[in-house]
Amino acid sequence: xxxxxxxxxxxxxxxxxxxxxxxxxxxxxxxxxxxxxxxxxxxxxxxxxxxxxxxxxxxxxxxxxxxxxxxxxxxxxxxxxxxxxxxxxxxxxxxxxxxxxxxxxxxxxxxxxxxxxxxxxxxxxxxxxxxxxxxxxxxxxxxxxxxxxxxxxxxxxxxxxxxxxxxxxxxxxxxxxxxxxxxxxxxxxxxxxxxxxxxxxxxxxxxxxxxxxxxxxxxxxxxxxxxxxxxxxxxxxxxxxxxxxxxxxxxxxxxxxxxxxxxxxxxxxxxxxxxxxxxxxx
Amino acid sequence: xxxxxxxxxxxxxxxxxxxxxxxxxxxxxxxxxxxxxxxxxxxxxxxxxxxxxxxxxxxxxxxxxxxxxxxxxxxxxxxxxxxxxxxxxxxxxxxxxxxxxxxxxxxxxxxxxxxxxxxxxxxxxxxxxxxxxxxxxxxxxxxxxxxxxxxxxxxxxxxxxxxxxxxxxxxxxxxxxxxxxxxxxxxxxxxxxxxxxxxxxxxxxxxxxxxxxxxxxxxxxxxxxxxxxxxxxxxxxxxxxxxxxxxxxxxxxxxxxxxxxxxxxxxxxxxxxxxxxxxxxxxxxxxxxxxxxxxxxxxxxxxxxxxxxxxxxxxxxxxxxxxxxxxxxxxxxxxxxxxxxxxxxxxxxxxxxxxxxxxxxxxxxxxxxxxxxxxxxxxxxxxxxxxxxxxxxxxxxxxxxxxxxxxxxxxxxxxxxxxxxxxxxxxxxxxxxxxxxxxxxxxxxxxxxxxxxxxxxxxxxxxxx
Numbered sequence: 001x002x003x004x005x006x007x008x009x010x011x012x013x014x015x016x017x018x019x020x021x022x023x024x025x026x027x028x029x030x031x032x033x034x035x036x037x038x039x040x041x042x043x044x045x046x047x048x049x050x051x052x053x054x055x056x057x058x059x060x061x062x063x064x065x066x067x068x069x070x071x072x073x074x075x076x077x078x079x080x081x082x083x084x085x086x087x088x089x090x091x092x093x094x095x096x097x098x099x100x101x102x103x104x105x106x107x108x109x110x111x112x113x114x115x116x117x118x119x120x121x122x123x124x125x126x127x128x129x130x131x132x133x134x135x136x137x138x139x140x141x142x143x144x145x146x147x148x149x150x151x152x153x154x155x156x157x158x159x160x161x162x163x164x165x166x167x168x169x170x171x172x173x174x175x176x177x178x179x180x181x182x183x184x185x186x187x188x189x190x191x192x193x194x195x196x197x198x199x200x201x202x203x204x205x206x207x208x209x210x211x212x213x214x215x216x217x218x219x220x221x222x223x224x225x226x227x228x229x230x231x232x233x234x235x236x237x238x239x240x241x242x243x244x245x246x247x248x249x250x251x252x253x254x255x256x257x258x259x260x261x262x263x264x265x266x267x268x269x270x271x272x273x274x275x276x277x278x279x280x281x282x
Numbered sequence: 283x284x285x286x287x288x289x290x291x292x293x294x295x296x297x298x299x300x301x302x303x304x305x306x307x308x309x310x311x312x313x314x315x316x317x318x319x320x321x322x323x324x325x326x327x328x329x330x331x332x333x334x335x336x337x338x339x340x341x342x343x344x345x346x347x348x349x350x351x352x353x354x355x356x357x358x359x360x361x362x363x364x365x366x367x368x369x370x371x372x373x374x375x376x377x378x379x380x381x382x383x384x385x386x387x388x389x390x391x392x393x394x395x396x397x398x399x400x401x402x403x404x405x406x407x408x409x410x411x412x413x414x415x416x417x418x419x420x421x422x423x424x425x426x427x428x429x430x431x432x433x434x435x436x437x438x439x440x441x442x443x444x445x446x447x448x449x450x451x452x453x454x455x456x457x458x459x460x461x462x463x464x465x466x467x468x469x470x471x472x473x474x475x476x477x478x479x480x481x482x483x484x485x486x487x488x489x490x491x492x493x494x495x496x497x498x499x500x501x502x503x504x505x506x507x508x509x510x511x512x513x514x515x516x517x518x519x520x521x522x523x524x525x526x527x528x529x530x531x532x533x534x535x536x537x538x539x540x541x542x543x544x545x546x547x548x549x550x551x552x553x554x555x556x557x558x559x560x561x562x563x564x565x566x567x568x569x570x571x572x573x574x575x576x577x578x579x580x581x582x583x584x585x586x587x588x589x590x591x592x593x594x595x596x597x598x599x600x601x602x603x604x605x606x607x608x609x610x611x612x613x614x615x616x617x618x619x620x621x622x623x624x625x626x627x628x629x630x631x632x633x634x635x636x637x638x639x640x641x642x643x644x645x646x647x648x649x650x651x652x653x654x655x656x657x658x659x660x661x662x663x664x665x666x667x668x669x670x671x672x673x674x675x676x677x678x679x680x681x682x683x684x685x686x687x688x689x690x691x692x693x694x695x696x697x698x699x700x701x702x703x704x705x706x707x708x709x710x711x712x713x714x715x716x717x718x719x720x721x722x723x724x725x726x727x728x729x730x731x732x733x734x735x736x737x738x739x740x741x742x743x744x745x746x747x
Contacts, residue, residue: 122522125530125550125563185730196694203687212551214562214675215484216683217475219360221328228321235317243310260321272328 003057003067004118006050007076011114013043014079014107021099028176033096037087040103044083047110051080054120063122068136070121071269075113077136078265079106081144085193089148093186097176102151131208139201139226143261145194146233149187150258153251156183160248184246187254195233202226221272225264232257307378316372323368327359373472376465387458390702390726396438396450398706398720406706406722408733410740414717416747421717422447422709424746429739433705446710457700458726463693467686474682482677486564489514490669494537498674506674509557511537515545517566517670530563532670558676565671570610573626574663575642577601585657595631601657602633610666614643622646624664701727705739719743 017040024032054067067073083106090096159180178186205223210216217223236253239245245253306312330351331338339348339357355362395402403409414421426449430437433451440448483506487498494513500506515533522528529549536544536556546554553562570592577586577598588605590596595606606629614625623645631637642661643649650658705723712718721740725732 121524122526122528124527128549129551192698196691196698199691199694203691206687207684208551210680211553212562213564214553214560214673216680219327219332224324224328228324231317231321231324235314238310238313238317268328 001054001057001120003050003054006046006053007110007114007118010043010047010050011107011110013039013046014083014103014110017043018100018103018107021096021103025097025100025176036099036103037090037096040083040099040106041087043106044080044087047076047080047083051077058120061120063120065123065127066133066136067120068132069123069127070116072113072116072118074136074140074265075109075116077140078143079109079113081140082106082109082147085141085144085148085190089186089190093178093182093189095178095182095186097178098152098155098183098186101155102148105147105151126212129208129212131204131211135201135204135208138197138204142194142198142201143265145190145197146229146254146258146261149190149194149254152183152187152190153254153258156180156187156251157248159183180247184250187251188240191233191236191254191257195230195237198226198230198233202230221268222264225260225268229257229260229264232260304378304382307375308382312371312375313379316368316375320368320372323359323365326356330356330359332360333358369472373469376468380462380465383461387461390458391455393438393450393452395706396440397442397448398708398722402706403722406724408736409720409722412719412721412740412744413712414719414746416717418709418711418717421719421746425449425707425709425719425743428742428746429705429707432735432739433703437707444710446708449707449709451705451707453703454700455702457696458702460693460696460700463689464697465693467690467693470686470689471683474679474684474686477679477682478677479679482675482679484677485674486671487512487674488567488669488671489532490569490667491516494535508559509538510543512561512672513537513542514670517668519566530566532563532672534561558678560675562673562675563670564673566669567671568612568666568668570607570626570664571667572665573607573661575605575607575628576660576662577657578660579657587662589663604631605629605659606631608639611641614641616646622649624666626661626664628659630659697727699728701725701732703732703735705736 017036020032020036020039024036051067054073055065058065058067068077082102086099086102090099155177159177163180177183202223205226206216209218209223232253236245236250236257239253240250334357336348336352339351343351351357355364359365398409426437429449429451433453437449437451440450442448483500483502483504485498485500485506487495489495489512491514494511495508496511497505497507513535515535517532518529519527520529531547531549533547534545534554535542536554544554544556548554548561548563550563553560555561572589572591574587574589576584577588579585586598586600588596588598590605590607592607592610595604597604607626608629609627611625611627614622616622622643625641625643627639627641629637629639638653640650640653640659642659644661644664647660648658650660703723703725706721708720710718721736721743723732723736723739
């Protein structure tokens with residue numbers, strides 16, 4: 001299948017982008033930085049083509065459905081959204097050095113995806129819905145934004161730890177990173193993108209569940225975990241906006257939030273049982 | 283202590299007490315602790331599987347654990363008193379915070395401080411002064427043209443006593459209402475959920491092809507009557523070559539006063555709604571209707587044949603036994619583990635002695651020979667009735683839930699991406715006869731974005747010539 005080949009190429013390009021981003025961090029050559037951004041963009045373009053191809057091929061097979069319905073497809077889409085969101089933020093906030101910490105995600109996720117079966121299966125009746133695309137896309141953009149915020153929060157801790165240890169002998173490497181307060185701000189801004197999208201994802205999911213199963217909320221593990229993620233980020237936002245929680249405490253909440261996000265995405269399917277059956281042994 | 287004094291103390295004590303509670307209800311600590319407690323409790327609810335039968339719990343846990351969890355409501359924890367209490371406290375907290383913030387938000391929307399005076403200048407961070415060699419009128423016109431674009435409506439113009447003209451621009455005033463939108467939306471969703479649980483019901487009903495029902499059993503095991511009949515005309519299940527389900531569909535009719543008023547083929551994701559009651563395709567199945575059984579002699583000759591509905595004893599002429607078809611299996615497991623296909627279970631009541639049970643297999647007609655005796659039974663014909671399983675839902679609170687959801691999303695978007703921006707400009711002629719323009723601005727949120735916006739405005743004003 002052409003889509004598999006394209007996904008393979010995209011994985012390879014993401015690997016290349018990751019290497020260049022790390023080299024950029026080490027050598028700080030502007031030209032290298034441009035190559036890094038360009039290669040990640042190239043990976044996104046190839047993967048976009050791969051997703052489009054997979055969609056097209058499903059029609060060719062007489063199945064005809066959006067490629068967003070099983071673990072493999074959700075993983076590759078997750079990798080795609082992380083790369084896209086990171087590129088947007090890089091352009092907006094001029095944070096190319098952060099790339100070394102974010103670019104590995106698309107590659108690793110694609111590599112993990114390739115271990116899962118990737119044949120195009122027809123849809124079961126419950127998934128045949130117009131709500132599929134809006135629900136999945138909004139959830140995953142939300143997840144990806146939280147992933148970027150997580151990467152930035154981790155980096156924040158490195159940076160703070162370093163700033164505390166030595167102010168004078170600041171090394172080449174550490175100086176090349178954005179300041180801790182800038183990282184703090186970017187961490188917040190990405191959550192401010194992710195939170196509305198997660199909200200839209202939960203609401204569209206509730207609406208869909210109501211049409212498919214006759215209940216907009218049934219405390220299914222997936223639903224419950226998405227609510228948990230929502231509550232954690234809601235706590236983060238309240239603490240930050242009304243009480244000015246910044247820095248460490250905000251970064252810790254962001255990390256906890258992302259851990260919950262990952263459990264909501266993968267843990268629920270692999271460990272708990274429920275209605276979202278795209279992952280795990282089922 | 284005089285009575286008056288005592289009264290006074292009591293009163294201040296009372297006020298103190300009330301303000302303490304109010305302080306607690308509106309505190310950020312309460313919000314954050316509640317959000318985190320609700321998360322933690324919800325996690326527990328996903329680890330302990332909810333609403334299973336007691337037998338299943340006994341299989342997983344020790345009897346003591348089952349009793350304890352059952353008493354604490356851990357097996358239906360999202361409806362337990364303590365979970366509902368947390369949600370109620372959250373609702374109370376949201377209400378209190380909304381009341382608490384009401385005045386401040388309304389005050390923030392009022393037009394005040396229309397003049398860029400000294401006091402205001404101190405609270406604004408960057409006041410920029412630009413001087414022009416142009417007459418004041420020209421500067422005013424160009425300023426209005428350039429600044430007006432980014433702000434809604436005309437500015438409020440005030441001429442102060444000393445001849446200085448003041449201009450007040452603003453934009454996104456109503457974004458301050460996002461607070462009410464996000465917080466009241468949660469209360470509206472709660473209200474919708476409560477309305478649904480008090481005035482609605484969820485139930486389940488099986489309808490055989492060609493048959494109709496006018497009542498169903500709800501989840502709380504009550505009988506719910508409908509004002510109409512629901513008839514299942516046909517049911518179809520289709521499968522992919524791999525065996526995975528492709529489509530389930532039921533052709534339903536709504537019959538009222540003997541007339542068909544609505545007909546629709548429902549599928550998963552495409553239910554039917556009539557008079558506020560919605561029917562969802564949920565499951566399906568089949569039950570036997572009628573079976574024709576032959577009595578066969580050892581020599582292979584058919585001795586007799588009989589046709590009987592399920593669950594009814596029937597006597598066979600020339601045979602001492604009475605027969606009753608009692609059970610049905612679509613896939614009967616043969617002793618060697620393979621699928622024996624359709625099978626019915628019969629009870630055989632001999633003239634003397636105890637009744638015996640036997641399985642008769644449609645595709646393995648000699649299966650009953652193993653019972654021994656001078657004759658055996660076999661299935662000549664089996665009529666199966668298909669049924670469709672419908673989830674039935676009436677929820678008058680649903681509309682509130684969607685209203686709240688839309689309000690929540692809109693509110694969050696506004697809260698994050700819009701802000702109330704204010705801009706002050708003053709114009710005067712300075713001592714040297716030049717036109718002097720002072721500009722300052724403020725935004726209630728996203729201040730760095732606003733600072734960039736201000737830079738652009740100032741730059742374009744500097745270019746006025």
